[in-house]
Amino acid sequence: MPDLEEQAEKTSDPVVSAGSSTTTVAQLYPETDLDKGIVGWDGQLDPANPQNFTQNKKWILLALISSFTFISPLASSMFSPAIGYMAADFHVTNESLLSFSVTIFLLGYTFGPLVLAPLSEIYGRRIIFSFANWFFVVWQLGCALAPNLTSLIIFRLLAGVGGVGCVTLGAGVIADLFPIQQRGMATSIWALGPLIGPVIGPICGGFIGEEIGWRWVFWILLIASGAIAAMIEVFNRETYAPVLIRWKTHQLAKDLQRDDLRSAYDLARGTTTTVPTASHVLRQGLRRPLILLVKSPIVLLLSVYMAVVYGLLYLFFTTITSVFEETYGFSTGLSGLAYLGIGIGFLVGLLLIALSSDRIVKKLTARNHGTFLPEMRLPTMIVFSCLLPISFFWYGWSAKYHVHWIVPILGMMPFGIGMMGLYMPIQTYVIDCYPAYAASANAALTALRSLVGALLPLAGPKLFSSLGLGWGNSLLGFLALAFVPVPIFFNRYGQRIREKYPVNLEG
Template identity: 40%
Template sequence: MADREQHQQLAGAAAGGADADADADAGKGQHTMLRSDRDLEAATTESQPQTDLEKNIDNSTGDVDSGASTDSKVDRDPNVVAWDGPDDPENPLNWPESRKWLGLGLISAMTLVTPLGSSMFAPGIPGIMVEFGESSATVATFVVSVYVLGFAFGPLVVAPLSETYGRAPLYRWGNVLFVVFSVATALSRNMDMMMAFRFLMGLAGSVPLTIGSGSIADMMPIEKRGRAMAVWALGPLIGPCVGPVAGGYLIQAAGWEWVYWLVAILAGIFIPPSFFLMRETYHPVLLQRKTNRLRNETGNTELRSALASKETPAERWKNAILRPLKLLVFTPVITLMALYVAIVYGIMYLLLTTFSFVYAQQYGFDEGTVGLTFLPAGIGMMIGVVLFGGFTDFLVKRKQAQGAELKPEVRLTPALAMPCAVALPLGLFLYGWTTHYAVHWVVPMVGVVIFSCGLMGVMMCVQNYLLDAFPQYAASVTAALAVLRSLAGALLPLGGLEMYNDLGLGWGNSLLGFISAAMIPLPLLFFVFGERIRGRTKLRV
């Protein structure tokens, strides 16, 4: 009712020429009228696109930084609907912490379950190859990585859908489809069926991976995003690592089909909570709902959302699909950082798809025991979360306490980013040469722990940096990262076994280590020159 009375008062003031000073005294959150033509001219000048971008609001796309305030715009027009001041309880940034973390916990749980399907059945690949009469090494690795290929193409559809219908429907129905395709995969009777349904599982499972960071930006202020991003990012990284631990023994005891039955059950658990507990967080959709409600209550059909796009639905859809690709191709910061993440992510998947063969051949592990070889990667990522999750927020809070200008490059502080980057090649060299000489299996697992710890740190640094640098394009930036990262995760493993056969485990992993070492200067480069590079990027997306 407060919203209704507010807009009725403003409409009356507009019709009767009420004095703007009286409107200003009407209370917090009420909008004032422009007092003169000079004010109107100033407002017109201030509302140009470059000013909106400084406030992290993009009227043409609907992308919005959750921390941006729309009050400065709506004060000038009583027909524009925005949040009722900075403390509006409907704004997800002002939700109680319990509600925020309940939503984030649910999203993170979904983000953990969907990657389980990517590698949980990896220990059973040798048996599946025999059952389906396959002998190609390429098929053996592609049946794992085709799932990640779904992660690559899914964001191109998920991101624009989320910008049109909001985030909550995508989480709900994406999870339902994921359960359906998991059941279909469990019922597969040949390799072609399995690959097709695993690809569809990846498409549906890409939803929480694509828009999870956007939900965090909707709800969390910048000084709390580091921890939230760490919790969310843990899923797509630790899921493929811990899944095979249970999958190895499950396949040995009940057969590979039960891997997918288990994944379907786990994902199905979250269907009721997603429909009854999950709330929409996307600001443009929430403000549009508020606008529609006020139109019905007041009868004022001129009301419009402060974040409403002027584009037609077709134009908005087309731009939303193309935006991640434009950002990926034409924005150097995103291009290089996405390439860095893609390479290390692809290396991780190459290791995951070959663990079953390497440890079976070098150390004689059986199907059950070989599943345990994936555990060190999960342990390393947990260590990475503990070490780097809180540290990145600490750096932000320290800058705020010092009163210094808070720039996105703080996420790439050398004390944080450089140890992560150095850990990647170090872990690969240790893993490669110790498996080559069949040193006790504990030693190569230590190498995997070091690598995965560095991987977690790099992912957190890059994702937080790009989210802070391009908050108005949060969903599109995440989609751009996911596309390149998942393509690398799907395609790099295809040559893994052949590479080991040709170069050996020592030099094969050393090659990966040299590639990782060549990428070490990137975080330092953008820490020093990132602001200048971003300032020269003039791309209208």
């Protein structure tokens, strides 16, 4: 098994000279050598190599996947404020079932990545991304026409399986297109959707449910996602280098009538140009993310930490609508606007990370004699983790004592800033660690955090009914406070743990 630096050289990244943005062209990408039967790129600057795409083309491709990465998480929470109207239509009074109809979408986010990520590493990003998008679109129609709560829950689960495609494959596309020194900004743009979508969703869903009915939440999602999916079909391109070279190998073998040609990427992995069977792909799909969670302690720890933060976010969401409707007298539509507090926090956190991540990496790389380490993404997490507990105490006690409505809304902002400052460095870290299998590495993160995000909020109603808003949120605040030392641990011991437990994802 090659070490991380060797793997990175084989898969994507040019060397950046310390203290400079100049890229030093070296023998980083495998080149074609027909005398040896090896098919690779036509030189280091081959324009067909996604790493050599023009900057405009790279950012357009990222914008395409990011657009759907906004729509899909939007669907996770857009239905939430309108749930009361659905309950009235279906004559449902069980609060747990109603909550489950919202969070079931995230269970789809749990299972989908285990299959979609490795499929994209076999058949390419484009075709799997397109399939996932249309699978998501189709089940919005099912949700809009659902005759009862059971069918609605099933359709939302299936929609989540398709909707997670953009969230899972985005990390792979970033690794395909961008060198290390640009990944911080790229990840900031792509990560905006999974964090902003769940915040914008309730704002839109509240007014839609109130004015034109809860089913129109899904009709609007159907129209928006269908239009974006159609646009992606037209403009999207394949970006995964091993698949592109495998296609090139097949074409050259046909044109030159040679059956000895092999893809340089497949040879490096000890495989052939034969596309694996569906059963093999599914086995690999289940194995790679699970291998990372089981055999890489640092990935497991980061996944658990991110899952806890994600669970806290959705527990936060369980009270916002009811608090502003019952305590402050907001209508269903206006109560959705309360989510702006956490949304503004996300935007502030995004701006801070986007402006600082790549700069910090360049400075630390220069200080480390030009050697990049993935752990250079993590130092900012120490500061941002301290912001999370603040919101729970601020929001919980101000809402309990009926302080002016703007105070609890402002109290959500520190959590938004802190969560963005944790989410994006972790995402970029796994991309840097496993560039060849970034989608599978991201699948491990996505699956675990989505599982917690789907199940933990089910405990929300009982938690807050037992402890009240003040102590219920304080309990969450103390939990967030207990996790503040975790980023310090990652920064001090992350490299040592990663190097001590290398992971072989090739087999």
